[in-house]
Amino acid sequence: MAKNHPFSQTIRFAFIAVLLVGTPLFGGQFPAIAPLRPWVPMLVVLVFVLLNSVPFLIAVRELLAPKDNTPLYIDMHYSKDPLFFGRKFRKLVDTNLAPLFVTPGMHSIDLSRQEYVEVSTATEIPPGLRFLHIFVGLKCLRTAAKVTFAKELYVRGRAEIGEGNEIKAVYAEDDLVLGKGVVLHRWGYSRRNIIVGGGANLGRNLASEGAMIIRPGCRFQSLYGLPICFSANGGDIGSLATRQVGEFGSHPVAASIQTEWVHSPGELFFNWIPLKSSPETGDGIEGYGDGSSWHFSQESAHLLAGSRVHCNIVSKRNLFIGEGCVMDASVKSYGAIHLRKGVVVKESLFAEGDIRIDENVQVWGNVFSQSRVTIGPGVKIGRPGSVKSVICKKGLVVDQDAVIFGYVLTEGEGMSS
């Protein structure tokens, strides 16, 4: 080791530090020891050194004969994809299952382990049957009630799953219809549209490349559809598939704006602190890029009904936004957010607490909560032609006639009411 090498300096420093710190810690006086045989102190020192060395010996062994010296794994190709499950299964179909399609019957293939695959031309499955293997339907498939698929179900056409069926995962190349009370254990996927009957359990993920209709009483964790409609009546697959995206657009923005807040936030009835104080802009609201924000610090902030706000709002506590307000930018709260009837938010909502969205509210951006989200009847999240998200940690309840354009995810339980 070179004389002035940093590591050798460290070793020298270690010795000095141990000597300097050790001496005063012992108070310079060791307890009086009765006369011992001469080898006893040596033995004590030896045992001390040995015991101290044990952790170092283990460390040196790992250093010299490493069991764990590879870099931590990063999936270099990973990118967030709400259609992940379906796309991954599709790859498996293309690479492993497709060769089997030419000969209907039972096959055995080697996936991560030995699996049995039944390739069938059947279009109807009678009630009460139980399939313990992967099932491939080469045509459209309709299952009767109480059928169980313990492994994946792949249908090359339209799939209609009967009431009370239990499925590990289902992939349909055409529309997918899940009957009342269907239980999906993992995921479901359709290349076109999905319609779900009441009381279904939708597993970890249900995704559609087209639209999705969900009846009341369904439980879910993650959904993707353009759009996802929560509807008790109307809206069958046929009509949904033929509708133009523009038809999902809703009410005109804020029929009657009573108060417009652009440059004079001081007139608002609550305290405010500008997020910045720019000498060029004077009032600290309008200014650079998207940084024009209001920052409310009081216990609970109430925005009067019919107000229009052109900039971001950040509230330290609960935030109530009155009926018919129009928010041109994003809203964030460190407490809860309550959007009353008819509010329009043109950007996103972020809250540490619960978000409650009353009827006929429109949020053009994303809804994100570290707690729960409740979406009232007739609410629209997102807009036709774009993908937005509703993300919440602890749970989500969506009322009837709500429409979400894009993605829904909760770590808790999602429910259509």
Add this chain to the structure above:
Amino acid sequence: MAVVVLILKVFTVFEIVVMLVYTIRHFAFTYNRLFGEQRLYYQDIVDSDLPVVTIVVPMHNEEKVAKDVLQQLTTIDYPQDRYEVIPINDHSNDGTRDILDGFAERFPFIKPLHRDSGGRGKPYGLNDAMDMARGDIIVVFDADYIPPAGIVRDIVICFKDPQVGAVMGRVIPKNTATNMLTRLLDLERSGGYQVDQQARHNMKLVPQYGGTVGGFRKNVALYLGGFSPHLLTEDTELTFLLLLKGWKVVYANRAECYEESPEDWRVRSRQISRWARGHTQVMLKNLGPVLRSPYLNRWEKVDGILLLLIYLIPLIMIIGIPVSLSLFFLEEMNLIDFVLIFIVVAAYNSFGNFAPFFQIGSSAFIDGATHRIKLLPLFFFCFLFNVLYVSKGSYLAFLDVILKRNPEWQKTTRFRKQSDSPL
């Protein structure tokens, strides 16, 4: 003499209190990661309306690594028309220029910035890059980094939150297996990100923007005056400037990116001294404003101050050695009450000294890399090494203030050979 003894005693008590505070801090972070509630990060948001982003890669004589990072940036998953890459050739005199120009010819979204005049250093480069950047968001990668496909989207998506001013991703060393230093740095990085930064994100404290594998709002950075070329840690400075203006810094644990860590103790000593020097500069500038800020709550202020002071701890420890020795030889070790002091010192030595070690061990456990925990005892040497060179950096920062001098930017040496290319 009585006054001197009093000062020495006050310092010793102060030192013990500081150690205990940091011990509690590290334990709180570790506890949070192992047993506490984990907050959602914005990465789960799927949004088709993504902002225009400019990816900036500062480079000074980076011919060993430039190709890899640029190659990787051509494959990222982000709408083609909504991103550009600005590699900054900062006064290079090796083959960096040719590599950048070669990529620019093949990929129109790669727009090299050749800096042959003006000051050299990352802050100068970033300021120039911001002038020509088309993006609303600037994402920065150092030249030795290997960004995966989804990382830019994961970083950018959280700017949907109107209060987020900067985002920090996670750094993972690629050359872990090289030697003892790289293996220890791998663990140290793990503890710093998997536990420390993530716990601060969970506890709504002050995650730190680290200047690479992260991004910030261009307009806000420009509004704050850009990056000061006289500060060695422009990233820490940005963190605190943002916080003081009401913006937030968030940490994205899933935005993981490989880096090359130093393979040589000499290079590491320079790197850590530079960090300490720069961090102390920022501390001297921002300690008061953090205390007075109306935008930070009580806990954010506490964490912000502890973060600002963290590079001073080794210096305090080193000063503590002659102080305690002096007290000993003056026979004045009877501080407050011997039993109390004994309990505090014993408790600190039993648990406190090991708090960072628990943190590192826990992070390896969370990462599922359990065998490398066996290396923890070797951190004793790393700890002493850090104490020495961090103290040196902090000392130089104080000297800079006294002598009113501006430190010069130093580039970290690269070790990658062409045959080591990770791609």
